[in-house]
Amino acid sequence: xxxxxxxxxxxxxxxxxxxxxxxxxxxxxxxxxxxxxxxxxxxxxxxxxxxxxxxxxxxxxxxxxxxxxxxxxxxxxxxxxxxxxxxxx
Numbered sequence: 001x002x003x004x005x006x007x008x009x010x011x012x013x014x015x016x017x018x019x020x021x022x023x024x025x026x027x028x029x030x031x032x033x034x035x036x037x038x039x040x041x042x043x044x045x046x047x048x049x050x051x052x053x054x055x056x057x058x059x060x061x062x063x064x065x066x067x068x069x070x071x072x073x074x075x076x077x078x079x080x081x082x083x084x085x086x087x088x089x
Contacts, residue, residue: 001039001042003071003072003075004025004035005035005036005038005039006068006072007025007068007072008021008022008025008032008035008036008039009036009047009061009065009068010065010068010069011024011025012032012036012055012057013057013061013065016054016055016056016057017053017054017055018032018033018036018055036048043064045058045060046058046060046061047060047061047064047065048061
């Protein structure tokens with residue numbers, strides 16, 4: 001697991017479509033989909049129900065997305081602390 005897959009989950013949850021989420025994340029749809037599938041396998045649970053018109057987050061998927069957003073906010077705050085990563089000091 002890494003922060004990038006968390007970004008993918010949050011984006012897919014927000015737009016309910018892997019293709020649009022991939023565009024938002026500047027990756028290809030197959031790449032985003034593959035990473036989410038690997039994350040689901042790692043967790044042992046489906047995060048999304050795939051449909052012909054998009055994706056629907058499962059109950060667990062919504063919970064994971066909320067936690068992922070929190071983790072991404074914490075990542076941002078940690079980066080701001082580190083001069084090497086662009087923070088002030």
